[in-house]
Amino acid sequence: xxxxxxxxxxxxxxxxxxxxxxxxxxxxxxxxxxxxxxxxxxxxxxxxxxxxxxxxxxxxxxxxxxxxxxxxxxxxxxxxxxxxxxxxxxxxxxxxxxxxxxxxxxxxxxxxxxxxxxxxxxxxxxxxxxxxxxxxxxxxxxxxxxxxxxxxxxxxxxxxxxxxxxxxxxxxxxxxxxxxxxxxxxxxxxxxxxxxxxxxxxxxxxxxxxxxxxxxxxxxxxxxxxxxxxxxxxxxxxxxxxxxxxxxxxxxxxxxxxxxxxxxxxxxxxxxxxxxxxxxxxxxxxxxxxxxxxxxxxxxxxxxxxxxxxxxxxxxxxxxxxxxxxxxxxxxxxxxxxxxxxxxxxxxxxxxxxxxxxxxxxxxxxxxxxxxxxxxxxxxxxx
Amino acid sequence: xxxxxxxxxxxxxxxxxxxxxxxxxxxxxxxxxxxxxxxxxxxxxxxxxxxxxxxxxxxxxxxxxxxxxxxxxxxxxxxxxxxxxxxxxxxxxxxxxxxxxxxxxxxxxxxxxxxxxxxxxxxxxxxxxxxxxxxxxxxxxxxxxxxxxxxxxxxxxxxxxxxxxxxxxxxxxxxxxxxxxxxxxxxxxxxxxxxxxxxxxxxxxxxxxxxxxxxxxxxxxxxxxxxxxxxxxxxxxxxxxxxxxxxxxxxxxxxxxxxxxxxxxxxxxxxxxxxxxxxxxxxxxxxxxxxxxxxxxxxxxxxxxxxxxxxxxxxxxxxxxxxxxxxxxxxxxxxxxxxxxxxxxxxxxxxxxxxxxxxxxxxxxxxxxxxxxxxxxxxxxxx
Numbered sequence: 001x002x003x004x005x006x007x008x009x010x011x012x013x014x015x016x017x018x019x020x021x022x023x024x025x026x027x028x029x030x031x032x033x034x035x036x037x038x039x040x041x042x043x044x045x046x047x048x049x050x051x052x053x054x055x056x057x058x059x060x061x062x063x064x065x066x067x068x069x070x071x072x073x074x075x076x077x078x079x080x081x082x083x084x085x086x087x088x089x090x091x092x093x094x095x096x097x098x099x100x101x102x103x104x105x106x107x108x109x110x111x112x113x114x115x116x117x118x119x120x121x122x123x124x125x126x127x128x129x130x131x132x133x134x135x136x137x138x139x140x141x142x143x144x145x146x147x148x149x150x151x152x153x154x155x156x157x158x159x160x161x162x163x164x165x166x167x168x169x170x171x172x173x174x175x176x177x178x179x180x181x182x183x184x185x186x187x188x189x190x191x192x193x194x195x196x197x198x199x200x201x202x203x204x205x206x207x208x209x210x211x212x213x214x215x216x217x218x219x220x221x222x223x224x225x226x227x228x229x230x231x232x233x234x235x236x237x238x239x240x241x242x243x244x245x246x247x248x249x250x251x252x253x254x255x256x257x258x259x260x261x262x263x264x265x266x267x268x269x270x271x272x273x274x275x276x277x278x279x280x281x282x283x284x285x286x287x288x289x290x291x292x293x294x295x296x297x298x299x300x301x302x303x304x305x306x307x308x309x310x311x312x313x314x315x316x317x318x319x320x321x322x323x324x325x326x327x328x329x330x331x332x333x334x335x336x337x338x339x340x341x342x343x344x345x346x347x348x349x350x351x352x353x354x355x356x357x358x359x360x361x362x363x364x365x366x367x368x369x370x371x372x373x374x375x376x377x378x379x380x381x382x383x
Numbered sequence: 384x385x386x387x388x389x390x391x392x393x394x395x396x397x398x399x400x401x402x403x404x405x406x407x408x409x410x411x412x413x414x415x416x417x418x419x420x421x422x423x424x425x426x427x428x429x430x431x432x433x434x435x436x437x438x439x440x441x442x443x444x445x446x447x448x449x450x451x452x453x454x455x456x457x458x459x460x461x462x463x464x465x466x467x468x469x470x471x472x473x474x475x476x477x478x479x480x481x482x483x484x485x486x487x488x489x490x491x492x493x494x495x496x497x498x499x500x501x502x503x504x505x506x507x508x509x510x511x512x513x514x515x516x517x518x519x520x521x522x523x524x525x526x527x528x529x530x531x532x533x534x535x536x537x538x539x540x541x542x543x544x545x546x547x548x549x550x551x552x553x554x555x556x557x558x559x560x561x562x563x564x565x566x567x568x569x570x571x572x573x574x575x576x577x578x579x580x581x582x583x584x585x586x587x588x589x590x591x592x593x594x595x596x597x598x599x600x601x602x603x604x605x606x607x608x609x610x611x612x613x614x615x616x617x618x619x620x621x622x623x624x625x626x627x628x629x630x631x632x633x634x635x636x637x638x639x640x641x642x643x644x645x646x647x648x649x650x651x652x653x654x655x656x657x658x659x660x661x662x663x664x665x666x667x668x669x670x671x672x673x674x675x676x677x678x679x680x681x682x683x684x685x686x687x688x689x690x691x692x693x694x695x696x697x698x699x700x701x702x703x704x705x706x707x708x709x710x711x712x713x714x715x716x717x718x719x720x721x722x723x724x725x726x727x728x729x730x731x732x733x734x735x736x737x738x739x740x741x742x743x744x745x746x747x748x749x750x751x752x753x754x755x756x757x758x759x760x761x762x763x764x765x766x
Binding site: 063074075077078079081082084085086088089091103104106107108110111112126128129131132135136 | 446457458460461462464465467468469471472474486487489490491493494495509511512514515518519
């Protein structure tokens with residue numbers, strides 16, 4: 001597959017909040033970096049559109065000197081537009097464009113017919129951006145980061161799971177004794193459920209995160225923190241994160257709304273640590289039930305699984321990441337997606353049922369979004 | 384001129400904050416409406432890109448049902464981008480694009496080579512948007528709305544003054560006795576200078592506006608309001624505005640920073656009322672010194688002119704608007720600009736001195752802008 005793509009001129013459009021790769025936070029920049037570097041290693045002729053202070057073993061095209069988050073004096077609107085405009089100005093120089101910069105580039109793609117474009121939908125920040133994805137559905141191929149995170153109104157080319165480098169995580173063969181929670185403190189991440197599970201099962205829970213939803217944290221999390229059974233470690237990163245994940249009995253990931261992907265789960269499994277996860281969203285795609293963790297529907301089910309966790313093979317967890325969720329496997333998936341995009345040239349039209357979803361749009365969506373505004377009266381308008 | 388353009392397929396890109404034309408406020412929408420309607424009357428084949436609830440005797444293309452200011456539930460970013468993207472998707476259907484929607488469309492124009500594009504720079508909302516104008520200087524022709532409002536780093540195709548329909552303003556041959564101030568209460572509009580002039584000349588001043596800068600209003604304007612010599616009428620519009628302007632001795636327009644154009648001045652002159660204006664910015668281009676008003680450098684000079692105002696010909700003021708600042712004359716100017724753009728196809732490159740200005744950029748600009756942020760250290764970066 002990669003052989004056929006050798007020499008292909010690929011434009012990777014990354015975000016510009018941070019340099020690529022980012023020195024700290026910056027998940028999308030990190031993925032753009034992994035893709036650019038990985039594709040270059042497969043012999044593709046890669047140009048990365050990123051900030052001027054980015055570093056990659058590929059050609060870098062930049063219109064903004066540093067990340068927009070690094071210098072708030074830069075007009076983010078203007079420089080984002082120029083960053084995208086610069087790529088499309090040069091569109092004729094590439095065989096394929098891989099967009100990792102959300103919905104805005106789709107509206108520019110409407111202005112140009114060549115070359116084929118693949119857009120990874122890293123997440124719908126708000127349902128109101130769906131209008132852009134629908135408008136450009138005949139122009140860009142879409143990749144989802146899990147089967148679960150697909151919008152019913154869109155046709156997708158592929159699911160391209162994110163990948164990590166397993167070598168950057170320490171495998172530990174011996175199971176730990178404590179559960180660990182490692183996510184934002186927000187109701188959707190289910191810290192309150194992790195606490196309930198630990199209490200019911202009679203084991204210790206170590207929580208690491210920054211409180212995102214302060215009210216939630218104060219009401220449903222903080223009262224349970226006793227420094228013994230329920231511990232709060234604050235924000236944990238780097239080697240401390242590696243050790244926290246690797247020395248745990250399991251990562252508890254009992255989300256209350258569908259997870260899009262869930263990078264922490266594959267980081268835990270890379271350390272050999274299984275996942276006690278909610279049976280919803282992307283989790284059933286990432287955790288092999290009974291092998292690399294357990295899929296649970298509620299607190300009782302999860303608490304009942306706790307005594308069995310130490311019997312799961314930590315080697316199996318590690319192997320699962322190496323075979324299914326490594327960076328190399330992610331690059332394989334994108335190579336497949338690129339090949340298919342080059343073969344088809346233009347996206348497969350949405351099915352009639354998908355068109356119907358679009359007519360409904362997100363106001364009638366059964367689940368998944370928390371910030372849907374009221375449906376305006378003029379909504380019958382069709383462009 | 385208009386004969387040669389008959390049948391030309393023109394795309395007019397308007398803003399979408401309000402319908403075109405706007406029911407109330409919406410100056411750019413109003414100009415887009417005047418251009419679309421005026422060009423259609425000259426025989427051009429016009430398509431207006433505006434909101435779905437716009438009305439014009441031309442083809443209307445819309446992706447957003449109502450104005451973004453009319454329904455805050457619409458995602459302004461997404462719909463602005465789709466609105467612009469829709470035009471560029473159809474770019475091949477037009478002989479010329481006339482952009483009246485600020486800088487964002489310029490970044491889309493980079494992605495498409497045809498057809499020629501004319502952009503009216505209605506104003507630089509912030510110096511930070513200049514980066515977009517520089518980046519697209521080889522792609523779009525620029526029109527300024529006065530000679531004074533030109534950025535020294537840009538090459539311009541023409542100055543295309545705004546126009547009004549004189550028939551919509553009542554001419555009054557008899558000069559009034561009071562000065563009038565009709566602008567935002569902001570230091571740059573010089574209400575405090577108008578007060579000083581009225582006091583010094585011993586005449587009445589009627590002020591109409593909404594306080595924009597509250598602190599300025601409270602400190603430098605309000606203490607002088609006595610309900611007799613210095614009167615404050617609040618926000619005045621419609622026929623009351625026509626009467627206020629028409630029954631005045633003169634409009635005082637002593638700005639403290641360069642005016643870009645100044646629609647109120649031509650409205651006053653259409654009523655027959657001369658202008659007592661600052662000798663800076665666009666005012667010397669709009670007011671004929673000694674004929675339709677006086678250009679003054681300070682309060683003393685302006686106060687000394689007050690006794691002479693009644694001797695100016697109010698007919699001359701009206702005629703000046705009819706000949707130089709009517710909608711028809713504006714359409715003439717744009718016809719000339721379109722003809723030149725079609726002849727040249729691509730903009731004239733900026734001169735070496737203009738390139739130098741760009742290198743300086745706005746941090747070293749000698750005047751005109753009030754909100755220049757600190758110059759970042761990495762500014763030496765050149766894309």
